[in-house]
Amino acid sequence: MTFATPIALLGLLAIPALALLMASRSRRRDRFAMRFPAAASLARAANPQEAYWRWLPSAVALAALAALVVAAAHPKHTVRVALQEASIMLVTDHSGSMAANDVTPDRLTAAKNAATSFVDKLPSGVKVGIVAYSAEPDDVEAPSTNHAVTKAAIARQVANGGTATGDALAVALGLLRPKKTTRTPAAIVLLSDGTTTQGSDPVDVARQAKAMNVPVYTVALGSADATVPNPDPFGPPLPAVPDPEGMRQIADASGGRAFTAQDAGRLGSIYQALGSQLGSKPVTRDAVGYPLGAGLLLLIAAGGLAARRRAM
Template sequence: MTVATPLALSFGSPIGLLALLAIPVALLLLAAARRRRTSYAIRFPAATTLALAAGSVSSWRRHVPTALALAAIAALALALAKPQRTVAVPVEGASVVLVTDHSGSMSATDVEPDRLTAAEEAAETFLAKLPKATRVGVVAYSDGPDGTLAPTTDHDRVRQTIEAQSAVGATATGEALQVALDTLAPNGRKAARPASAIVLLSDGKTTTGRDPVEVAKTAKKLGVPVYTVALGTADATIPNPVSPLSPPIAVPPDPETLKQIAELSGGRAFTSGDAGQLRSIYSSLGSRLATKHEDREITAGFAGAGLVLLLAAGLLSLPRVGRLP
């Protein structure tokens, strides 16, 4: 289970912050009271002797009760403003489908040790970020979808499906996206789960099958965002399968189309040229898709702190002067 993580502080009733004006007012009143006591002071010949008999109090100790009282006012004023903390909490019943390209271009070594291995390792990072309750499915594809797993909480099966791929064949991204979409929104019905998303990793242009851009438009209507990751570098090549003596084949990624897919579906596009960056992207996606932000009121904490500070100020002032600051 993912622990809620604090993200930001806000206020449900910010007008309550006006109570903080009590602090400068209290300081002005305290300064005025001290000037008044000085104005009415009288000479007493034995004052030095009495001070020695009573013992001295360090300057900073005389100010501690006042400082605590002011801090208490500040805490109570913040409590009046109903402070809220924004936290990331797990999404119950989240469902994600990983669509992974294992076409022949995934054998390119521009991403160490090669694109396919880097993608598999990044998927491990992604799964590690997800709560155990998150359902994960897989659609592996090249010439067409050839390795599918319905969303499940058995993440070990997900790993096995991903690791069973080998780099071969063409790139049918549109067909794979459609299978993933049918899994999350069967029969064209809008996805009913609280969080349904597709994560698509590909390293090249679609070379066969339906247009993935059109599938992305349908995904938007069905409430399933597609997060895309374009893997590889522009100058990447693979050996020519016809003959080792033939010129190598260029296999640049296609970030433009993947960005279009993400934008049309309501997702977000990423690009990666190295394994470390790819793992970082997948880690971020794992957190994004498995959590949601909620505001939680923390008024009681501020109110409690204010009362404790006020009590401490009173206790520290009594031994010195016999009254509250």
């Protein structure tokens, strides 16, 4: 929470001073009452409930004053609201190493499930597309509000081939190239489990993305000891080592963020967080009504308690 007029909060310093002043005056009244005792004074001294009712209206009034001081400082709070317009490109690796089963049930299935869930949770007005790739970009859908098209492309992926991350990013960036007359927010979400083996340098493409104000959020999937079967039935399993450092360099060069995931749960959490971030924007709203309403209610309560005390 922030305050438009924070200096008004200095008024809160007066509340403990007022409390001390009221306590001091009460002690003086008590000393005077005991010096010149009367039946009513003795009854009040012997009744603890009387002391409670004597202090309660003042305490509520001080709480009301505190709430009104906070209202005078004009508080504001930030909430996230769904974007009505945005464009997001998923860039998903389905190279041969995505067949590794270090992520349950295997890397590619976990990635497809997380990407589908990501698309499902995006606001309907957000455009989403996909570039699926292995040795080259081989399944491309431009950003669209027809999210079913993107989910169908996610489902079609099969693990095979090399890893041409740079070429896939270049295709995605081309589809996101903003028109001069629009400033629609755009971003790329890249998921890969390995080092680029062919094609253009993805870090160079990431620098172009930054110049276009298109951050790339990267997710490095898998664990270092993972393997995949060797095409040679007599050969040993082949390593399927992820490249989190390379993915971090891509994210840093574009102004995005890098994540790592070694299991399906972590991958799902990352996609969920990205969906919330990329599908919404922070909006600052006025919150003065809350403390103002509380202060007025407390003032009414203090008046009612004072009237009841006088009637006792």
